[in-house]
Amino acid sequence: MSTRSFASTCWECGSTCGSLVTVSDGRVIRVGPNKAHPHSAGAFCAKGIRALPQWTYGERRLLHPLKRIGPRGAGQWRRIAWDEALALVAEGFAGVIRRHGAASLAGAVSGAFFSRGPVMALLMRALGSPNWLINQDLCGGCRAVSDRVTGLAIGGGEDIAHTNCALVVGRNPYAADPVQWRALQAARKRGAGLIVIDPNRSPAAERADLWLRPRPGTDAAIALAMMQVIIAEQRHDQDFVQRWCHGFDALAERVAAYTPQRAEALSGVPAADIVQAARRYADGPSVFVSGHGIDAFSAGFQTFRAFHCLVAICGNVDRAGGNRRAKRPPGLRTWLDLLHDPAFRLPLEVEALRIGAQRFPLWSGAGAWQGACHNPSVLDAILTGEPYPLRAMLISGVNIVITYPDTRRTRAALAALDFLAVAAHDINPTAALADVVLPKTTTLEEEEVQLQPGGPCVSYTQPAHPPLGEARSDLDIASALLDHLEPRVPVNRALLPWRDQRAFNAFLLGDSGIDLDALARDGFARFDYVLGNFGEQGFATSSGKLELWSHRLAELGLDPLPDFTAPNGATSAAWPLLLLTGEREKNFHHSRFRDQPWLEQQTPDPRLRVHPDTAARHALHDGEWAIVQTAAGQCRLKVALSERVPADIVSTGMGWWRPRGEGPEFGALDVNVNAALSYAGPYDPATGSPDSRGIPCRIAAAP
Numbered sequence: 001m002s003t004r005s006f007a008s009t010c011w012e013c014g015s016t017c018g019s020l021v022t023v024s025d026g027r028v029i030r031v032g033p034n035k036a037h038p039h040s041a042g043a044f045c046a047k048g049i050r051a052l053p054q055w056t057y058g059e060r061r062l063l064h065p066l067k068r069i070g071p072r073g074a075g076q077w078r079r080i081a082w083d084e085a086l087a088l089v090a091e092g093f094a095g096v097i098r099r100h101g102a103a104s105l106a107g108a109v110s111g112a113f114f115s116r117g118p119v120m121a122l123l124m125r126a127l128g129s130p131n132w133l134i135n136q137d138l139c140g141g142c143r144a145v146s147d148r149v150t151g152l153a154i155g156g157g158e159d160i161a162h163t164n165c166a167l168v169v170g171r172n173p174y175a176a177d178p179v180q181w182r183a184l185q186a187a188r189k190r191g192a193g194l195i196v197i198d199p200n201r202s203p204a205a206e207r208a209d210l211w212l213r214p215r216p217g218t219d220a221a222i223a224l225a226m227m228q229v230i231i232a233e234q235r236h237d238q239d240f241v242q243r244w245c246h247g248f249d250a251l252a253e254r255v256a257a258y259t260p261q262r263a264e265a266l267s268g269v270p271a272a273d274i275v276q277a278a279r280r281y282a283d284g285p286s287v288f289v290s291g292h293g294i295d296a297f298s299a300g301f302q303t304f305r306a307f308h309c310l311v312a313i314c315g316n317v318d319r320a321g322g323n324r325r326a327k328r329p330p331g332l333r334t335w336l337d338l339l340h341d342p343a344f345r346l347p348l349e350v351e352a353l354r355i356g357a358q359r360f361p362l363w364s365g366a367g368a369w370q371g372a373c374h375n376p377s378v379l380d381a382i383l384t385g386e387p388y389p390l391r392a393m394l395i396s397g398v399n400i401v402i403t404y405p406d407t408r409r410t411r412a413a414l415a416a417l418d419f420l421a422v423a424a425h426d427i428n429p430t431a432a433l434a435d436v437v438l439p440k441t442t443t444l445e446e447e448e449v450q451l452q453p454g455g456p457c458v459s460y461t462q463p464a465h466p467p468l469g470e471a472r473s474d475l476d477i478a479s480a481l482l483d484h485l486e487p488r489v490p491v492n493r494a495l496l497p498w499r500d501q502r503a504f505n506a507f508l509l510g511d512s513g514i515d516l517d518a519l520a521r522d523g524f525a526r527f528d529y530v531l532g533n534f535g536e537q538g539f540a541t542s543s544g545k546l547e548l549w550s551h552r553l554a555e556l557g558l559d560p561l562p563d564f565t566a567p568n569g570a571t572s573a574a575w576p577l578l579l580l581t582g583e584r585e586k587n588f589h590h591s592r593f594r595d596q597p598w599l600e601q602q603t604p605d606p607r608l609r610v611h612p613d614t615a616a617r618h619a620l621h622d623g624e625w626a627i628v629q630t631a632a633g634q635c636r637l638k639v640a641l642s643e644r645v646p647a648d649i650v651s652t653g654m655g656w657w658r659p660r661g662e663g664p665e666f667g668a669l670d671v672n673v674n675a676a677l678s679y680a681g682p683y684d685p686a687t688g689s690p691d692s693r694g695i696p697c698r699i700a701a702a703p
């Protein structure tokens, strides 16, 4: 028996914890935390320990390419060889490109947080298409675009370890991020303050010394009023503002109208608590820890602008205990860099064709954050042919039938395509609609190199063994696909030149001086950095300062200052409750792992948190199935009585389907909350995000 252990990084979720992996006879027998890792310092979770190996070795794992032999969605497949699969996909794509042009092809992936993101974008570009879809209109996009427009670059740089006060807004680190959760607990222990803004009594709220409980979608009013108090009491960092911020006077004028009393009327949070939060936050260094609870809704961008301006005027930028700007070793490239590198861009006139570029330039235009499509507009293009036909897709590492709002419409759009290829680990409700399914590697079989602003360090994920069966990584699939497309249609190979992940990773490391062998030995590489080096590492805005008043927004005709927009959803007699979605569960990752026996036992059904008084009014009992109905649709969830939610709010997770249920839906129209949601807008004017929270609904016992 041969056994070896090595340091790696779990990249099953965004926490990217340092791991120690033991492999015996070609199989992973143990995964655990690596205490030496600079970012995670020993934090870890059951998904990394248990779910990931089961996902790799489970009986539902797809290990060979499949071709549809019956009608689409009928679940009739034939196993085929890779060559045949690639030829079929190449012919499907080439046919569509010949008939409708390259832009009629789109790729969908979760985002540029993993290497499969840029690989997908560059594959599409190599074929001449500017169209690729990412999740971030539903996830973190409002935060990222605001961060970029403001010039902060603080994503992932929360220095909780040295803070005097943590401001946690719309974030549930208990379930979503063990690294943050441990750091927050340690900070509390040594006496740091904790302010939590959350309509739910989350585990963080329970431990806070100040918990603000806003009505969903009203957080911007709180941030604006905190700034009003701080500026009126001259608690802001005047030196920092004078040297490094642009537009302070205009901001001061804007926030003057947002007194704590007005914010109380808008958000439901007592004015006195807002004043207290403002004073505590200003007594820094303070760190802003934000989450999905204030992102992914139709005023998410401006909400983040308000909090980001608060961070800036208090000087909590790039100082110990504040929000550190992303640091990197010189010469290193990130995945996001690849998307913006002129060497890998399409001509501007082709980028202008990207679906969404005209309406949401900060999201889909040239030079936008990730430069991805506006997803709901892509689904429209498939179904209506406007602004032009979109006829074929490659989908990888994303289960959009479950995770995009409006399940019926997503399914209808996929079913209407001329050709659909899906790369996946199993037959999920998205893969079920494909013409060809390609078997993918799991993160135990992949090599990744990534910058971790939190460490800060460069982390390495080491493949534990070669892919099982005939599974291939995204880069291998993309590269082989280009080989098959080259004889059929014009291909610009220079836009995706790497033949394997090693070459790709070596390119990312560039001349940073970090070498792959050293990374493979330790699992990470630290690098030197300096805090507060504003003179040397400037702010990427047109004024070269942090823009409280944004030139870019003004140019685009958007409000250059942060402001409050009233939420769209309001309760009424017909829709007496507000629905929150997306509550994270510790052991699930979105729609993954739903077929694992230990999880089926532990969490067999999707949960709807209902306040006991609300349940009593509806004659609903704990453990009963309820129908949740909105103006857009409905789904079925199991009632869990909970005093964490207010009486006028019900709250659920996301990602539910039934792997052992009947295909091709596998429960997608039944237990999946996105069957009850709309993707038709209103949209955030900057990011195109829809409301995935605060949606008027009603509940009733399921028949």
Ligand SMILES: Nc1nc2c(c(=O)[nH]1)N[C@H]1C(S)=C(S)[C@@H](COP(=O)(O)OP(=O)(O)OC[C@H]3O[C@@H](n4cnc5c(=O)[nH]c(N)nc54)[C@H](O)[C@@H]3O)O[C@H]1N2
Pocket (backbone or CB within 6 Å): 013, 014, 139, 140, 169, 170, 171, 172, 173, 175, 176, 177, 197, 198, 199, 200, 202, 214, 215, 216, 217, 218, 219, 290, 291, 292, 293, 294, 580, 581, 582, 583, 584, 585, 586, 587, 588, 589, 590, 693
């Ligand atoms: N175990 C596990 N971990 C995960 C994931 C997973 O699926 N499983 N997914 C990962 C991903 S991709 C993401 S995006 C993150 C998401 O994780 P988080 O960023 O923590 O986001 P959520 O859990 O959606 O919501 C966080 C909190 O926001 C609150 N909230 C809801 N509406 C509002 C509001 O209007 N205002 C305020 N202030 N708060 C509100 C909710 O009550 C909740 O407590 O988790 C990541 N981590």
Ligand SMILES: Nc1nc2c(c(=O)[nH]1)N[C@H]1C(S)=C(S)[C@@H](COP(=O)(O)OP(=O)(O)OC[C@H]3O[C@@H](n4cnc5c(=O)[nH]c(N)nc54)[C@H](O)[C@@H]3O)O[C@H]1N2
Pocket (backbone or CB within 6 Å): 011, 012, 110, 116, 135, 138, 139, 140, 292, 396, 397, 398, 399, 400, 403, 404, 405, 423, 424, 425, 426, 428, 440, 441, 442, 443, 474, 581, 582, 583, 589, 590, 591, 592, 653, 654, 655, 673, 674, 677, 692
């Ligand atoms: N209503 C509502 N909808 C939401 C949300 C919400 O809060 N409410 N949250 C949104 C958010 S924040 C997000 S991030 C999205 C998530 O949406 P998705 O990204 O679609 O969710 P997952 O289930 O994580 O991923 C789906 C597929 O990715 C593949 N996969 C898993 N791991 C890997 C890997 O390591 N490599 C590759 N190549 N593929 C892999 C698997 O085949 C899996 O089936 O959902 C969004 N949708």
Ligand code: SF4
Pocket (backbone or CB within 6 Å): 010, 011, 012, 013, 014, 015, 016, 017, 043, 044, 045, 046, 047, 048, 049, 177, 178
């Ligand atoms: S939180 Fe869990 S799943 Fe996410 S990276 Fe860490 S160990 Fe992996």
Ligand SMILES: [Mo]
Pocket (backbone or CB within 6 Å): 138, 139, 140
């Ligand atoms: Mo997300």
